[in-house]
Structure formats: structure tokens, C-alpha cells
Amino acid sequence: MFEEDYNLDKEITDYIDWCKEQEHPESYLIAILHKIQEKYGYLSQENMYEVAQKLRVPTSFVSGVATFYHYFRLKPRGYFHISICLGTACFVKGADLVLKAFQNELGIEIGETTSDGVFSIEGARCIGVCALAPVLMINDAVYGNVKPTQVSELLSSLRAKYNQEKKVSA
Amino acid sequence: MNKVNIQIDDINLEVPENSTIMEACDKVGIHIPRLCYHPILSNEGACRICIVEVDGIYNYLPSCSTYVFDGMKIKTNSPEIRQARRDLVELMLDNHPMDCQLCVRNGNCELQALSYKLGVRERLFEGVRKSYELDLSSDSVVRNAEKCILCGQCIRVCANVQGVYNLSQHHRGVNTIVTPAFLSSMENSVCVKCGQCINVCPTAAFTEKDYTEKIWAALNDPDIFVIAQTAPSIRAAIAEGFGHPPGVNGTGQMITALRRLGFDAVFDTNFGADLTIVEESVEFLKRLESGEKLPMITSCSPGWIKFLEHFFPELIPNASTCKSPMQMVSTLLKTYYAEKNNLDPKKIFVVGVMPCTAKKFESRRPEHYNVEGGYPYTDAVITTRELIWMIKAYGIDFNHLPKGNFDLPLGFSTGAGDIFGSTGGVMEATLRTCQAKLTGIQNQELEYFDVRNVEGLREASIKIGDKVLNIAIANGLNNAKTILNRVKNKEKEYHIVEIMACLGGCVAGGGQPIPDVGEFIYPLDKNMIKLRAKALYDIDENKSIRRAHENPYIEKLYEEYLGKPGGELAYKLLHTHYHPRLPKGI
Ligand code: SF4
Numbered sequence: 176m177f178e179e180d181y182n183l184d185k186e187i188t189d190y191i192d193w194c195k196e197q198e199h200p201e202s203y204l205i206a207i208l209h210k211i212q213e214k215y216g217y218l219s220q221e222n223m224y225e226v227a228q229k230l231r232v233p234t235s236f237v238s239g240v241a242t243f244y245h246y247f248r249l250k251p252r253g254y255f256h257i258s259i260c261l262g263t264a265c266f267v268k269g270a271d272l273v274l275k276a277f278q279n280e281l282g283i284e285i286g287e288t289t290s291d292g293v294f295s296i297e298g299a300r301c302i303g304v305c306a307l308a309p310v311l312m313i314n315d316a317v318y319g320n321v322k323p324t325q326v327s328e329l330l331s332s333l334r335a336k337y338n339q340e341k342k343v344s345a
Numbered sequence: 346m347n348k349v350n351i352q353i354d355d356i357n358l359e360v361p362e363n364s365t366i367m368e369a370c371d372k373v374g375i376h377i378p379r380l381c382y383h384p385i386l387s388n389e390g391a392c393r394i395c396i397v398e399v400d401g402i403y404n405y406l407p408s409c410s411t412y413v414f415d416g417m418k419i420k421t422n423s424p425e426i427r428q429a430r431r432d433l434v435e436l437m438l439d440n441h442p443m444d445c446q447l448c449v450r451n452g453n454c455e456l457q458a459l460s461y462k463l464g465v466r467e468r469l470f471e472g473v474r475k476s477y478e479l480d481l482s483s484d485s486v487v488r489n490a491e492k493c494i495l496c497g498q499c500i501r502v503c504a505n506v507q508g509v510y511n512l513s514q515h516h517r518g519v520n521t522i523v524t525p526a527f528l529s530s531m532e533n534s535v536c537v538k539c540g541q542c543i544n545v546c547p548t549a550a551f552t553e554k555d556y557t558e559k560i561w562a563a564l565n566d567p568d569i570f571v572i573a574q575t576a577p578s579i580r581a582a583i584a585e586g587f588g589h590p591p592g593v594n595g596t597g598q599m600i601t602a603l604r605r606l607g608f609d610a611v612f613d614t615n616f617g618a619d620l621t622i623v624e625e626s627v628e629f630l631k632r633l634e635s636g637e638k639l640p641m642i643t644s645c646s647p648g649w650i651k652f653l654e655h656f657f658p659e660l661i662p663n664a665s666t667c668k669s670p671m672q673m674v675s676t677l678l679k680t681y682y683a684e685k686n687n688l689d690p691k692k693i694f695v696v697g698v699m700p701c702t703a704k705k706f707e708s709r710r711p712e713h714y715n716v717e718g719g720y721p722y723t724d725a726v727i728t729t730r731e732l733i734w735m736i737k738a739y740g741i742d743f744n745h746l747p748k749g750n751f752d753l754p755l756g757f758s759t760g761a762g763d764i765f766g767s768t769g770g771v772m773e774a775t776l777r778t779c780q781a782k783l784t785g786i787q788n789q790e791l792e793y794f795d796v797r798n799v800e801g802l803r804e805a806s807i808k809i810g811d812k813v814l815n816i817a818i819a820n821g822l823n824n825a826k827t828i829l830n831r832v833k834n835k836e837k838e839y840h841i842v843e844i845m846a847c848l849g850g851c852v853a854g855g856g857q858p859i860p861d862v863g864e865f866i867y868p869l870d871k872n873m874i875k876l877r878a879k880a881l882y883d884i885d886e887n888k889s890i891r892r893a894h895e896n897p898y899i900e901k902l903y904e905e906y907l908g909k910p911g912g913e914l915a916y917k918l919l920h921t922h923y924h925p926r927l928p929k930g931i
Pocket residue numbers: 441442443444445446448449450451452454455456457492548549550
């Protein structure tokens with residue numbers, strides 16, 4: 176987590192340098208964290224430590240802010256990132272039960288990743304295909320009319336796919 | 346300053362317009378309950394226990410953060426206000442372990458006291474309680490998040506007073522928890538172990554690591570020679586644990602109590618303080634002559650040293666290499682004293698009674714172990730609070746004890762050693778000795794009132810012989826930061842800098858008695874710190890020898906054993922070194 180691990184992209188460190196010239200550099204903290212999440216998908220401890228050192232904001236405050244907002248992810252996304260729509264239409268059609276099924280099957284909460292790194296889940300707001308409610312996305316693919324009873328099977332097929340793809344790449 | 350007229354309950358009064366309602370009430374003897382307010386910390390308004398009613402305003406207002414206005418009519422008491430305050434406490438208790446009987450703050454906990462005062466007599470809400478693991482990772486400070494009521498005082502003392510910024514709230518809502526960065530353990534953090542979070546915490550969410558179990562065991566073992574050494578500030582505060590106001594000198598009773606507990610010898614860390622001065626003056630005069638590694642910065646406060654290692658590693662060469670008084674005494678006990686008395690150092694158990702939680706950490710630093718023997722020079726460190734508890738646990742009636750005296754030779758100290766416990770004390774003691782050495786004249790001014798003052802930050806130029814020494818004194822690490830930045834950026838040229846981690850010095854260390862909840866004295870109260878410091882200056886004034894190097898037992902120690910101050914053996918036994926630490930502080 177230390178200097179030798181500094182690896183923030185130049186685009187981001189340039190932005191931090193710019194922030195430091197502004198009147199209240201610390202007020203840009205959230206903006207910086209957003210940029211990092213956009214780039215790397217999550218906020219690693221190394222990256223937060225580097226931000227703290229470069230922006231001269233106490234590390235505890237950086238991680239305090241990062242854990243306060245649900246939007247920030249503190250762990251890398253899974254190989255399959257599942258965002259379950261919790262928008263009104265989906266919710267009415269039982270999205271909460273779908274979510275619960277994923278939580279039960281995977282043993283993780285919203286914003287978490289399974290310890291093997293294969294799955295992560297997230298709650299999303301309306302993704303614009305309410306006609307198919309309840310809806311979820313797995314990486315870039317949209318799945319509609321999902322029933323809680325299908326979740327177990329869906330996960331098994333994804334796992335098989337994962338094993339397959341891993342084997343190919345190995 | 347403009348004044349305004351207000352009415353509190355039925356009392357009419359005039360107060361400065363920038364007063365808060367709480368300040369105005371305090372003046373007329375109305376104590377509004379409070380859990381998150383502290384006069385030296387920024388205002389948080391987190392607990393809402395301090396609510397009052399203001400005429401014409403529909404909502405209750407937090408008195409700690411609401412300012413008065415002309416014509417304001419305040420009501421501090423009504424069945425409804427009392428009920429509202431009680432509800433707030435009940436909600437806190439809803440999420441609190443109900444184990445007061447098992448708790449070190451039992452009897453001196455603000456939450457407990459408030460529950461009693463507000464009339465909480467039954468448990469109304471039985472919700473799901475938060476459950477967190479106890480953080481026992483640090484040698485000094487234990488964190489028990491289950492007892493935290495989220496008042497934020499620890500966060501603010503660590504940031505505003507100590508400049509460490511180790512703590513922050515993480516997560517939100519019911520999941521909010523106070524931890525170091527990344528929710529990591531106290532050990533894996535920039536924590537300097539000063540213990541000020543313990544002092545200000547209204548509950549037992551921060552406490553010191555308990556070492557008493559090991560000490561009871563040693564005391565009970567007939568093969569072990571158990572020695573206590575007590576730091577300067579213990580004597581100025583221990584009586585507070587037995588019903589006395591701050592500033593009562595409890596030296597004699599403390600010594601007798603330690604003997605009754607079964608300690609085989611009771612020595613004085615002040616002897617080590619004298620010795621530190623002797624070594625440090627030699628070191629300083631050498632640096633002054635060569636012009637190298639100036640300013641020299643004092644090194645007896647282990648919280649400050651850890652701060653140096655995390656926050657200002659580039660200034661490590663400036664720190665004096667002298668061990669702290671405690672470590673000097675411990676080292677001599679297991680070398681000089683052991684040889685003289687034919688004792689096996691492995692059968693000696695040294696207990697430091699310290700006003701400081703960072704001393705626990707210091708005693709575990711690998712630098713303070715005997716490498717060949719694999720044993721620590723200091724076996725256990727307990728705080729003033731822990732000693733008070735041990736005395737109570739043993740059934741000793743402190744207030745009726747005859748006064749005892751320290752054992753010799755490591756129990757004799759000059760006035761210089763006594764004042765180590767107060768900010769400016771190390772500086773004054775060093776100046777007394779340097780003055781004698783630089784001018785060759787012995788009987789000159791002894792009291793440097795310029796350096797006596799509990800303000801957090803002082804600078805002065807002091808003429809000694811034909812030299813002018815620029816000195817700086819800082820207590821509270823946030824103040825130290827100011828001085829260190831001046832040194833780092835070469836804005837100021839000091840010769841010698843004294844730094845103590847805690848506000849006011851060791852007298853207000855993280856291990857000192859927490860004021861009784863019934864007394865309405867805040868932890869770190871300035872007046873309390875002054876009274877404790879005064880007790881030390883009084884002891885100094887009543888001593889016939891007041892310069893460290895004139896301590897006859899120290900002269901003898903060099904003659905018989907150590908050789909010359911700053912000599913080879915003295916250097917080996919009495920000096921140490923420091924190293925940069927990660928994570929880096931900001
Ligand atoms: S912190 Fe206070 S209220 Fe909580 S268990 Fe301890 S004594 Fe009781």
C-alpha cells in the first residue's frame with residue numbers, strides 16, 4: 176500500500192495536481208474517487224492511499240468518504256457483474272425476490288464480490304426496459320422476465336462458462 | 346464585545362453575544378446534559394442530548410451549537426424535554442451492550458451516568474444490536490466499537506489536537522463505525538498510541554490495553570524480584586482516583602501502596618529524568634559546538650517519537666538519541682542494579698507506572714529488548730488508572746496510608762527530574778544543566794518562567810553566558826506539526842525543541858485519571874492540567890538539589906559503572922534509534 180505501489184494513471188494524477196491548485200483541494204475528493212472508479216471499476220486501498228498522499232487529505236477521511244457512498248465499490252467487480260434493476264416497475268414485479276435469491280445463492284450482499292472473484296452483485300435503477308421487468312444485466316447482456324426460481328440454474332451455467340473460458344485462456 | 350439579554354428558565358442575565366446557550370447555562374449553574382460536546386474540540390452537534398426549548402421556535406434546539414440572541418427565552422427543563430432526552434439515551438442504549446458490570450468504565454461512564462440521571466429504569470427498545478470484534482491489535486489502545494455512541498470526540502481529538510487524523514467514521518446509518526483508514530486495525534494505522542481518544546471517549550469504546558494480569562502473576566511469584574518505577578506525573582494525579590481534587594501530591598501514599606501490593610523495590614522514573622538531562626546536555630552541547638543536527642528535539646515522549654516516524658521521517662536525525670527516562674531506569678535495573686545486588690536480570694520484573702499509553706508501545710519496541718537475553722528491559726507498563734484500580738482491588742485505603750520514600754539509589758531525584766511531567770519541564774531542566782556547563786557558574790537563575798505555561802506552543806530566545814539559544818516548546822502534536830514544518834522548511838533556526846505528544850505534557854497523558862463524571866470537569870480541562878503541573882513545580886521548589894547533574898547518585902553511577910556521560914557504555918545502554926514507519930501520515 177506504499178509509495179512503490181503508486182500506480183494511478185497519469186490522467187488521474189494530473190487531475191489531482193490541478194485540484195491542488197484550486198481553493199479547496201479537499202472538496203474535489205469525491206470527483207477524484209469517481210474518476211478512479213470509472214477507470215478501474217473500483218477503489219483499491221492502494222489507489223485511495225495514493226490519493227490521500229497526493230491530495231494531502233488524511234487517509235482515514237478518504238476511506239471514510241469512500242465507504243459512506245453506496246456508489247463506490249471497494250472491491251473489484253466479479254468476472255460476472257450482475258446488476259439487478261430495483262426500479263419501480265421491476266420492484267413491483269418482484270425484483271427484491273430476485274435479489275434475495277442471488278444473495279442466498281452467492282452469500283454476498285449488494286456491492287460485494289464472491290471470494291473467488293467470479294460474481295459481484297449490484298442494485299441498479301431503471302435501465303429502461305421496464306416491459307421486460309424484472310430485469311437484470313450480466314456484464315453487458317440484458318436478461319428479462321427473471322424469476323427467482325431461475326437464479327440457481329443461471330448461476331450454474333455462468334460458472335460453467337467461467338470454467339470454460341478460464342481453461343481456454345490458461 | 347456586545348452583550349445581549351436573555352432569560353434562562355426564570356433567570357435574567359446578560360451574556361456576550363457570541364455565547365452558545367450551553368455556555369450561558371453553565372455560567373448560572375445549570376448543567377445541561379451533553380455527550381458529544383467538548384470545549385476544545387470543534388462542534389459536532391451529533392448526540393442531541395443537550396436540547397432545550399426556545400420561546401417561539403417549534404423544534405427543540407441543541408444548546409451546544411445554538412447561539413443566543415437578544416431577548417431569547419430559554420427553557421432547559423420541562424417534563425417534555427426530560428422525556429425527549431431520555432428517549433434519546435434509550436435509543437442509544439438500544440444499540441449498546443448491557444454489561445456495565447463487566448466494563449472498565451463502570452462507575453465513570455458518561456452514558457451510564459446519564460441513563461441514571463435521566464431516569465432510564467427499564468429497557469424499552471430491544472432492537473438488533475451491532476456486533477463488532479474487539480480490536481486488540483495495538484499494545485496500547487483497545488477499540489471496542491460495540492460501546493461506541495458515535496459522538497465523534499475521539500475523531501476530533503485525534504485530528505484537532507493531535508494532528509494524527511487516524512480515525513474517521515466509516516459506512517453510514519446503523520452501520521456507522523469509527524475506525525482507522527480502510528477499516529483497518531489500530532496496529533495497522535498511523536495511530537501514535539497517545540491515548541487521547543481514551544481520555545475523551547464518554548464510554549468504554551476506547552480503553553487502554555490491560556497489563557495488570559501479568560503484574561499480579563509476577564507479584565505472586567516468590568522467585569521474581571518485582572520493581573516498580575513511577576513517572577513524574579503519577580504523583581500529581583493519583584490522588585484524584587481516591588476522591589481528591591487535581592493537584593494533590595500523592596507521592597508518599599503511592600509509594601506505600603506499591604509496597605503493600607508486594608513490589609520488592611519502588612524506584613523513581615525521575616532518577617531517569619535526571620539521567621536523561623545529563624546525557625542529553627552532553628549530546629546537545631556537542632551538536633551546538635559542531636552545528637550539526639540542530640535543532641535537537643527531545644525524545645522522551647514515545648507518542649511523539651512514533652509521530653516523528655510516520656509524519657516527519659526526514660527529521661529523525663534531529664531527535665535526541667537518549668532513551669526515555671523510563672527506558673533508562675529499566676535498562677539500569679537489569680544491568681547496573683542487578684550486578685550490584687547479585688540478581689539475575691531474567692528474574693527481575695520491571696513495571697513502569699506511566700501517565701501514558703504510548704509507553705506500553707515503547708516498552709515493546711525491539712530496540713528496548715536485551716538482545717542476547719531476549720528479555721525486555723521494561724516488562725509491563727500500566728497507566729495511572731490501572732494502578733488506581735490495582736490499589737482498589739487490593740483493598741488498600743489510600744487516603745489513610747503513611748507516607749513512604751523511594752528506595753535508593755534509583756529513587757533519588759533532583760527538582761529537575763520532577764518537572765519532566767509538565768510541558769516545558771524537560772526544556773527547563775536541560776537549560777539549568779546547560780547553563781551550568783556553558784558558563785561554569787553554578788548558582789544562577791533556576792526558574793525559567795518563560796517556558797512555564799501550559800500553552801500549546803511557545804518560542805523564546807534565552808541568553809546563557811555569551812550564547813543565545815532559540816528554543817521552542819510544543820505540546821499536543823498538532824502544535825508540534827507547526828514547529829516541525831518551520832524546521833523542515835527552514836523558516837526558523839532553533840537550537841533545541843521540546844515536544845510532548847499530549848496537551849500540557851504528561852500530566853494530561855492518555856493514561857491519567859479521567860475526571861469523575863459527577864464533577865463536570867472535562868478531560869483535558871486546562872485548569873486541571875495546570876493544577877497537576879503546579880504540584881510538580883511545588884515538589885521541585887522544595888528540593889535542595891535542583892540541577893540534574895548534581896544528583897549524587899548519578900555522579901556515583903558514572904563513577905562506579907558508566908564512566909563518562911556520553912561515553913561508550915553510557916551510549917550503549919542509554920541511547921537508542923528510530924526508523925521511518927508506514928503508513929505515512931499526512
Ligand atoms: S460503556 Fe458505560 S454504559 Fe456501556 S457497558 Fe460500559 S459502563 Fe456500561
